[in-house]
Amino acid sequence: MSTATVPESQSRPDLRALFLGFSAVGLSGFGGVLPFARRMLVDERKWLTAEEFNTQLGLCQFLPGPNVVNLAVVVGKRNRGLAGAIVAPVGLLAGPLAIVLLLAVLYDRFGSLPLAQDMLRGIAAAGCGLLLAMAWRMGAAIKDKAIFLPFTALTVAAIAIFRWPMPLVMVSGLPLSGAVAWWKLGRR
Amino acid sequence: MSVVGDLFREFFLLSFVAFGGATALLPEMHRVVVDHHHWLDDTTFTHLYAIAQAAPGPNVLVVTLIGWEIAGLAGALAATLAMCLPMSVLIYLLIDRWQGFSGKRWQQAVSLGVAPLAVGLVFSGAMLIATSAGLSPAGWILVGAVVLANLRFRELHPLWLIAAGAILGIGGFA
Numbered sequence: 001m002s003t004a005t006v007p008e009s010q011s012r013p014d015l016r017a018l019f020l021g022f023s024a025v026g027l028s029g030f031g032g033v034l035p036f037a038r039r040m041l042v043d044e045r046k047w048l049t050a051e052e053f054n055t056q057l058g059l060c061q062f063l064p065g066p067n068v069v070n071l072a073v074v075v076g077k078r079n080r081g082l083a084g085a086i087v088a089p090v091g092l093l094a095g096p097l098a099i100v101l102l103l104a105v106l107y108d109r110f111g112s113l114p115l116a117q118d119m120l121r122g123i124a125a126a127g128c129g130l131l132l133a134m135a136w137r138m139g140a141a142i143k144d145k146a147i148f149l150p151f152t153a154l155t156v157a158a159i160a161i162f163r164w165p166m167p168l169v170m171v172s173g174l175p176l177s178g179a180v181a182w183w184k185l186g187r188r
Numbered sequence: 189m190s191v192v193g194d195l196f197r198e199f200f201l202l203s204f205v206a207f208g209g210a211t212a213l214l215p216e217m218h219r220v221v222v223d224h225h226h227w228l229d230d231t232t233f234t235h236l237y238a239i240a241q242a243a244p245g246p247n248v249l250v251v252t253l254i255g256w257e258i259a260g261l262a263g264a265l266a267a268t269l270a271m272c273l274p275m276s277v278l279i280y281l282l283i284d285r286w287q288g289f290s291g292k293r294w295q296q297a298v299s300l301g302v303a304p305l306a307v308g309l310v311f312s313g314a315m316l317i318a319t320s321a322g323l324s325p326a327g328w329i330l331v332g333a334v335v336l337a338n339l340r341f342r343e344l345h346p347l348w349l350i351a352a353g354a355i356l357g358i359g360g361f362a
Contacts, residue, residue, distance in 0.1 A: 026245050030347045059286040064206040065275030066248035073276045096245020103239050104256045122357015123238035124321040126349050129334025131314035139307045148304040155308025159215045166216035170205050178301030
């Protein structure tokens with residue numbers, strides 16, 4: 001994809017480019033597509049500068065929901081308004097969705113075979129390991145661990161042991177944890 | 189109300205607490221789909237998570253798979269749409285004002301405050317998958333090996349670890 005003739009700040013993708021660009025991101029990402037989104041948006045097609053990417057991603061990560069889908073909405077809107085905000089996330093999801101549904105059909109047909117069961121259990125074990133590693137990295141990135149990691153322990157107890165509904169846990173936990181963060185921010 | 193309607197409503201509600209994306213939402217999806225509605229059993233839920241891990245695309249697609257298993261194509265589309273739509277609309281409306289919020293103390297406080305909770309949710313999701321999968325002792329060793337490999341060798345693509353898991357699984361080591 002050559003963007004060399006377009007000045008950096010003025011490269012405005014049309015709807016087709018938005019769809020294809022985000023399709024490529026969706027199809028190339030395994031286990032989280034955010035790094036691929038950054039490479040496409042900032043490095044390859046220069047639809048956003050690195051700084052713009054970080055700012056826009058800030059809101060996408062601040063709000064709940066799938067971050068990359070949110071990011072596609074933002075980039076789509078910036079360039080092509082409402083139509084772009086629809087086309088970009090649809091492009092992101094359409095290809096992977098088709099693949100996943102194809103796999104679902106295969107699963108319905110062959111999933112009960114012992115071989116498939118064994119394979120899926122192995123993948124689940126690997127996936128579990130990846131989740132634990134991700135939790136470890138997220139935890140390691142937290143500053144003031146002595147203050148904040150107890151909230152992690154409380155969340156695990158509430159969700160994994162007591163099986164409380166997550167809305168209840170978030171509604172009671174986030175104000176507490178947020179209040180502590182507010183207090184810490186004031187002391188800096 | 190139809191199952192598709194119920195699916196849409198449940199995932200619509202879930203999207204509002206999905207801090208940390210679909211990954212952090214695994215325990216709650218399990219609670220709603222397996223424990224509460226009995227739409228799926230433990231094993232199927234784990235299998236769907238495994239399939240989503242092995243496929244390309246955003247993590248949110250595990251929701252698509254859950255919807256498919258419960259109510260076919262209509263269920264897949266309803267669950268995916270319900271999961272993505274609320275925050276997409278909200279972000280569409282908010283993004284132009286975001287520069288004003290960005291960096292404010294309350295905004296930083298929420299971002300800092302949500303992080304330890306998200307860690308707990310991802311950890312809980314991992315434990316849930318491991319226990320629902322009914323791993324053998326060798327399977328737990330595989331889990332530990334993947335954790336170490338992923339933390340130690342950052343350049344190693346996670347897909348290789350997934351593939352190794354699949355092969356070891358077929359070999360009976362999970």
